[in-house]
Each structure stands twice: as C-alpha cells, then as structure tokens.
Amino acid sequence: MVSVVSAIVGVFTVLRSQSFAGHALTDVAMAGGAGASLAAVAPLVGFLGGGILGAGAMEAIGMQRVKDRDIATGVVLGAATGLAALFLYLVASSSGATGSTQLVLFGSVFTVEASTLPYVAVLSVLVLLALYLIRRPLLFSSLSTELAAARGVRLRVVGSAFMVMLATAVGLSSIVIGSILSTALLIGPAASALKASRSIARASWLAALFGVAATWLGITCAYDSYYWFPSRRGLPVSFFVVMVVVVEFTVVTVAVALRTRRAASASGPWRAVGGS
Amino acid sequence: MTNETSSSIESALLNVGGVDVSIAGRVILHDVNFSINGGEFTGLIGSNGAGKTTLLRVILGLQAISKGTVTMHGHEITSTNRSIGYVPQKVLFDPDMPVRVRDFVAMGVDGHRYGIARRSRATNDTVEEMLTAVEADTLANRRVGALSGGEQQRVLMAHALVSRPDLLLLDEPLANLDPRSAYEIVRLLHTIATRQRVAILLSAHDMNPLLPVMDRVVYVANAKVASGTTEQVVRTEVLSALYGHHVDVVQVHGRILVVGDEDDEVNTRFVPDHPPLVVE
Numbered sequence: 001m002v003s004v005v006s007a008i009v010g011v012f013t014v015l016r017s018q019s020f021a022g023h024a025l026t027d028v029a030m031a032g033g034a035g036a037s038l039a040a041v042a043p044l045v046g047f048l049g050g051g052i053l054g055a056g057a058m059e060a061i062g063m064q065r066v067k068d069r070d071i072a073t074g075v076v077l078g079a080a081t082g083l084a085a086l087f088l089y090l091v092a093s094s095s096g097a098t099g100s101t102q103l104v105l106f107g108s109v110f111t112v113e114a115s116t117l118p119y120v121a122v123l124s125v126l127v128l129l130a131l132y133l134i135r136r137p138l139l140f141s142s143l144s145t146e147l148a149a150a151r152g153v154r155l156r157v158v159g160s161a162f163m164v165m166l167a168t169a170v171g172l173s174s175i176v177i178g179s180i181l182s183t184a185l186l187i188g189p190a191a192s193a194l195k196a197s198r199s200i201a202r203a204s205w206l207a208a209l210f211g212v213a214a215t216w217l218g219i220t221c222a223y224d225s226y227y228w229f230p231s232r233r234g235l236p237v238s239f240f241v242v243m244v245v246v247v248e249f250t251v252v253t254v255a256v257a258l259r260t261r262r263a264a265s266a267s268g269p270w271r272a273v274g275g276s
Numbered sequence: 277m278t279n280e281t282s283s284s285i286e287s288a289l290l291n292v293g294g295v296d297v298s299i300a301g302r303v304i305l306h307d308v309n310f311s312i313n314g315g316e317f318t319g320l321i322g323s324n325g326a327g328k329t330t331l332l333r334v335i336l337g338l339q340a341i342s343k344g345t346v347t348m349h350g351h352e353i354t355s356t357n358r359s360i361g362y363v364p365q366k367v368l369f370d371p372d373m374p375v376r377v378r379d380f381v382a383m384g385v386d387g388h389r390y391g392i393a394r395r396s397r398a399t400n401d402t403v404e405e406m407l408t409a410v411e412a413d414t415l416a417n418r419r420v421g422a423l424s425g426g427e428q429q430r431v432l433m434a435h436a437l438v439s440r441p442d443l444l445l446l447d448e449p450l451a452n453l454d455p456r457s458a459y460e461i462v463r464l465l466h467t468i469a470t471r472q473r474v475a476i477l478l479s480a481h482d483m484n485p486l487l488p489v490m491d492r493v494v495y496v497a498n499a500k501v502a503s504g505t506t507e508q509v510v511r512t513e514v515l516s517a518l519y520g521h522h523v524d525v526v527q528v529h530g531r532i533l534v535v536g537d538e539d540d541e542v543n544t545r546f547v548p549d550h551p552p553l554v555v556e
Contacts, residue, residue, distance in 0.1 A: 015373065133390050140387035143367075143375060143420070147435070150336045150362040151388045197374045198419065 001124045002172045003185060007211030008131065008204045009169040010190030012162065015142045015200075021058060021069065021163070023183045024077035025170045028054030031080040033174060034087030044116050047174040048123075051167030054080055059160050120172055127165050127172075134161055139200060176215070177238045185211060188245035192252040214244040289314045289475050290335065290443055295344030297330055303499050304330050308344070310494050310503035312475050314442065317466060319486040320479040322496030328479040329365075331496065332445050335477075336362055348443070361436030361474075363446040367428065371421035377431050378403050378416040384438040399438075406434040409468055426457065433465070437472065444469070446478045450485055458485040465489075483510070484531045510534075 013022045032050015036043050054076050061072035131138070137158045141148040149155055173182040189210035190203070197203035218241030226234035288311035297305040304327045312318050322328050333339035335346055337353055346353055348360070361384070381403045382395060407413045412430040415423065423431060429449060436444055446465070450458040466489040469476050480486060483493065483506075493510065494503045497518045502509045509515075510532055512525045519536070526533045 015370075132392060136383070136387050136389055139375070140383045143369065143373065143380065143383070144364075146338075146364050147362065147367065147383075148387065149338055150360075150364075151384070153388045194372065194374055199374055199376065199379065203374055 001121060002176050003189075003211035003215040004208045005124045005127050005169050006173045006182070006185045007189040007193070007207035008128065009166055010186040010188075010211075011193065011200065011203050011207050012131070012138060012142065013166060013186060014190045014194055015139070016162070018069070018166070019187050021073045022166055022170065022186050024058075024073045024080070025051050025054055025167050026174065026180065026182045026186070027077055027084065028080040029167075029170050029174045029182070030180065031084035031087060032171075034084050034091055037091050038087050042116065044119060044171065044175055048168060048171035050080070051171040051174075052164060055160075055163035055167040059156075059163055116175065120175065123168055123172060127168050130161065131165055134158060135200075138162055177241055181238045181242050184242040184245045185214070188242075188249055189214060192245075192249045195256050196252050210245075210248050214241050214248060217244045218242075288312060289316075289348065290477075291345070291347045291350075292331075292335070293345045293347075295334060295346065296342045297327070297334060297339060298342055299330070305334075305496075305501075306499045308501050310501060312443065312477060312492070314475055315469065315473050316491040317469055317476045317486075317489050318478070318492045318494060319483050319490045320477055320494045320496065321481070321483045321486075322479075323481050326496040327499060328496055329447055331494075331501075332362075332447055332477070332479060335443075335445060336360060359439075359442040361439060361441035361444045363429070363432045363436045363444070363449060365448045365451060366425075367432065369421040369423075369428070371419070373419065373421045375420050376416065377412070377418050377420055377423070378407070380420045381406060381431065381434045381438050384435040402438055402440075403434075406438045407431075409437065409471070410434045410464065425452070429461070430464075433468075437468065437474070440472065441474060443475045443477065446476065448479055448481070450478075450480050450482070455485070462486060462489055487530075487532070506532075 010022070013019060029047040029051045032046040032048070032053070033043050034046070035050065036046020039046075057076045057079075058069075058072040061075060062068035137148065137153045140151070141153050141155055141158050145155055170182055170186060173185045176182075177185055189207045192210050193203040193205075193207035197206055218237050218239075221240040221244075222234055222237040225240075226232060228235075290312040292308055292310050295305060295308040296303070297308075308331065320328050320331065330339055334341055335353070337346075353360070378400075382399055385399045385402065386395060404413070404416070407416055410430040410433045412427065412434055415427055415431060418427075420428075420431065433446075433449075436446075444465075449461055449465075453461065462485050465476060465478070468474065477494075478486065483490070487506065490506060492503065493506050494501050495509050495515065495518060497515070498520050500518055502514055502518050510525055512523065515525060515534060516522045521536070523534055523536045526535055
C-alpha cells in the first residue's frame with residue numbers, strides 16, 4: 001500500500017517538476033525520524049511530522065514560481081539536513097540506540113511494528129482519496145498555472161494540499177525503505193510510468209504496478225539473499241527495492257527508445273523530416 | 277475616453293469603469309473606461325508594453341486594481357460567475373506530458389472542479405464539437421506537448437470555448453504569424469464568434485488583420501485607452517492626444533499605419549496633467 005501511495009503521488013510530483021521538493025522532504029523526514037528516535041517516539045510520528053512541517057515551511061517561503069520553489073526547497077533542505085545531522089549524532093551517542101540510525105536512514109520493512117500498520121493503512125487510503133478528489137485542479141495547475149488560475153483554480157490551496165500529501169507519502173515510505181532511499185520509491189516508478197503512458201490515469205496505474213513490483217521483488221530478494229553467501233547474512237531490503245526501481249526505469253527507457261525508432265523507420269525518412 | 281452612453285453601459289456584457297492599475301509603483305493603466313456588448317468583436321490595440329496583457333488580466337481577475345470596477349452582466353466578476361474564456365499568448369507544455377489534446381480541452385469545462393464525478397458524455401461531445409469548430413479534430417489524441425505553434429493555438433481556442441463563455445479573451449494570437457495565417461485565424465475566430473454568439477476581445481499590436489471583422493477598438497497607449505469604432509478612434513487627433521505627442525494615422529491600400537517621429541517612443545508614461553480626451 002505504501003508503494004502504491006508513493007508511486008501515484010510520485011506521478012504528480014514529476015508532472016509538477018517538484019522532484020527536488022520531494023527529495024528534500026525525504027531529508028526533512030530523516031530529521032523528523034531522527035528526532036523521534038531521540039525522543040523515543042514512534043518513528044512514523046517523526047517521519048510524518050517532520051515531512052509536514054517541512055512542506056509547510058516550503059509553502060510559506062514560496063512554491064508558486066519555479067525560482068522561488070528551488071529557493072524554498074534548498075533552504076528547507078539545508079536546515080533539515082543540519083537538524084538531521086544533530087539528531088543522528090545525539091542518537092548515535094546515546095546508549096541503547098544501536099541500529100536506530102540505520103533504521104532512520106535506510107529503514108526496514110521487517111522491523112515495522114504491528115501497531116503502526118493500521119495507521120499506515122488509514123493514512124494511505126486518506127492520501128489516495130484526497131488525491132482523487134483534487135486530481136482535476138491538480139493536473140490542470142500542473143499543465144498551466146496561468147490557464148488554471150484564469151479558470152478559477154485556487155493555486156495556493158491546491159499546491160499546499162498536494163505538498164501535505166507528498167510529505168505524507170514520503171513519511172510512509174520512510175518507514176519501509178528509510179528516509180534516504182524513499183526518493184527512489186517516490187520518483188522511480190512514476191518516471192518509468194510517465195515515459196510509457198499516454199494518459200495520467202494509465203501512468204498512475206502503471207506507476208503503482210512498478211512500485212509494488214519493486215517492493216515485493218526487493219523483499220523477496222532480501223529474504224533470499226540470506227542463502228546467497230556462506231556467512232548466512234542477508235542484504236538490506238532497501239538496497240534491492242532501489243535496484244529494482246533502477247532496472248525498471250532502464251528497461252522502460254530502452255523499450256520506449258526502440259519503439260520510437262521503429263515508428264520513425266516505419267513512417268520513412270522523408271515523411272519524418274517533413275512531418276509536424 | 278469612450279463613446280458609450282450610460283444606457284449602453286448598463287446593458288453591456290462587460291463594463292470596465294475608471295480602472296487604475298499600478299505595478300511596483302509604476303502606473304500601467306489610468307482611468308480606463310470601456311464596455312463590450314454581447315457578440316461584438318473588439319480589438320485591443322497597442323504597442324508592446326502598452327498594458328494590453330495587464331488589462332486582460334484585470335478582466336480575468338488575475339491582476340489587482342487600485343481603483344475602478346470591472347463587471348460582467350452588471351455583476352462583479354468572481355470565480356463562480358465568470359463566463360470568460362482565455363487564450364494566452366503561449367503556453368509552454370512539457371513535450372513528454374502524457375495529456376491528450378481532448379483531455380486538455382475538456383479541462384476547460386471541469387479542470388477547476390473537485391470531487392469524484394467522472395467526465396460526462398455531454399462534456400466529451402462538446403469537446404469534439406469545439407475541436408471541429410477550430411479545425412483541430414485530427415489532433416484529438418495527440419499529446420499537447422507535441423503540437424506545433426499553430427496547432428497549439430487552435431487547441432487553446434478550443435479549450436477556451438468549450439465552456440461556452442460569453443466573452444473570449446485572446447492575448448496576441450496573431451503574434452509571430454505571417455499575414456496570411458493571421459487573416460486565417462481572424463476569419464476562424466469571426467466564424468466561431470458568430471456561430472457561438474461569443475463576444476471577443478483580441479489584443480494585437482497590428483490592427484490591420486482585424487479591420488474586416490472588428491466592431492470596436494480599444495486603443496491602449498500612454499497608460500490610457502480610447503474606445504469606439506475604428507473610424508472614431510483611429511484618427512490622427514485622437515491618437516495624438518492619447519500618445520501625448522503627434523502621430524499620423526495613414527491609410528495605404530486599405531491598411532492603417534500609425535506613424536510617429538523617428539525619435540519618439542511609444543511609451544506608457546503616465547501624464548497626470550493631460551486634459552481629458554474627447555472623441556467628437
């Protein structure tokens with residue numbers, strides 16, 4: 001479910017050219033997760049709280065114009081990374097906090113507490129429902145802010161709502177794959193799906209499929225990797241999930257390139273040169 | 277400076293009254309007054325930087341005004357009662373954006389709506405109708421980012437018309453077009469306006485392509501406007517008063533040229549002490 005939410009939110013993140021903001025929110029979530037670890041609070045609270053605070057800070061600084069967006073993202077990213085460094089240092093320094101740093105940064109689906117799961121499920125459903133409710137003004141404003149504003153779309157409201165959804169998706173995936181690598185689950189499946197799709201609906205379905213496939217293949221490989229080495233030591237789930245995402249993107253990119261070349265050859269060199 | 281009577285103002289589709297606009301302390305428009313009636317084809321003429329786009333944005337509610345009123349059907353324009361279609365000069369679509377032309381046009385009907393309702397068949401039929409009206413029906417399944425400039429312009433017009441507005445605003449649709457293409461677009465717009473009974477306000481820096489179809493002209497210069505018929509407004513004495521310096525209006529083989537001295541700027545300096553302009 002987390003991979004579905006990440007993937008579908010990721011589609012709109014890529015469409016709105018907010019991949020940098022999405023990545024920044026993963027680092028903000030890292031600060032939140034580290035702070036939660038330090039305060040002995042549930043990691044999900046830290047990841048979500050940090051992400052939503054970060055999204056609010058970005059909106060406050062300004063996310064409407066592309067230039068303002070980069071500035072807002074950079075400022076928040078810098079601050080969050082600094083806070084994360086502080087919290088992780090304090091976490092690592094304190095006794096009995098073994099492995100917390102690793103969990104915050106790289107996560108582990110195998111260690112998610114059962115008590116967290118209902119919250120993850122409810123939040124995932126809420127994000128998907130909210131996204132479905134605002135999908136039209138969100139897509140319209142992603143295509144052209146000028147036209148959307150002229151038609152009456154409240155850009156600030158839609159943009160802020162999406163940032164909260166993005167922060168929530170990042171927070172949820174940080175639990176599974178860790179804050180550092182949750183960018184891969186957010187952007188990778190979405191980027192692959194958008195390359196291969198001619199509609200947003202199809203891209204959303206495909207992104208969800210890619211995201212789920214990456215997660216389950218990653219879990220399977222991580223589980224199986226225990227038997228790969230004589231040392232009987234399995235490799236991290238996060239690593240395999242990210243590698244599957246990269247393979248998906250590579251395969252789709254090559255397939256689309258081959259399809260384009262075949263279509264260009266079929267139409268003939270002269271027609272290709274003179275066509276619109 | 278207008279040529280409207282009070283009764284015609286009251287019955288006008290769009291009325292702009294005493295509007296002032298300043299941006300970053302600079303006066304862009306001062307005491308703008310004009311009205312547009314239903315079904316009229318109005319040219320918003322002025323040189324680059326005169327304030328045409330600003331005026332269009334004021335009508336759309338995207339630009340704040342420091343004074344005056346803008347009403348449609350006698351009511352202040354809000355996001356819920358607007359019946360205005362808008363075609364910007366250019367929209368930069370991402371070439372890889374997976375949105376088809378038909379879906380983009382449909383956003384002109386429901387792109388601003390929240391909720392779970394799916395697109396209706398009536399909307400889809402209207403989309404087909406508008407794409408046919410602008411002679412872009414063959415583009416329906418193409419990606420919006422893969423269109424040429426001319427194709428994009430037609431699609432933007434379909435997008436603006438699909439909600440069946442009472443007023444269509446177009447920002448420099450004839451810029452960068454050769455004369456023949458410009459006349460073709462004007463012909464198409466006039467045909468659509470007549471069939472759909474839509475009033476049109478089209479901004480341009482060259483009024484000549486619009487002469488065959490224009491009912492009225494709103495001429496913008498020096499932060500002020502003069503409005504009326506072409507014969508009333510496009511005259512040496514009227515435009516000289518508007519610009520604040522002498523210009524000549526010359527007619528050559530049916531084309532109108534507004535000629536200033538070589539050293540003169542066509543500028544938007546506001547001259548607060550300039551006396552009111554009167555069209556006889």
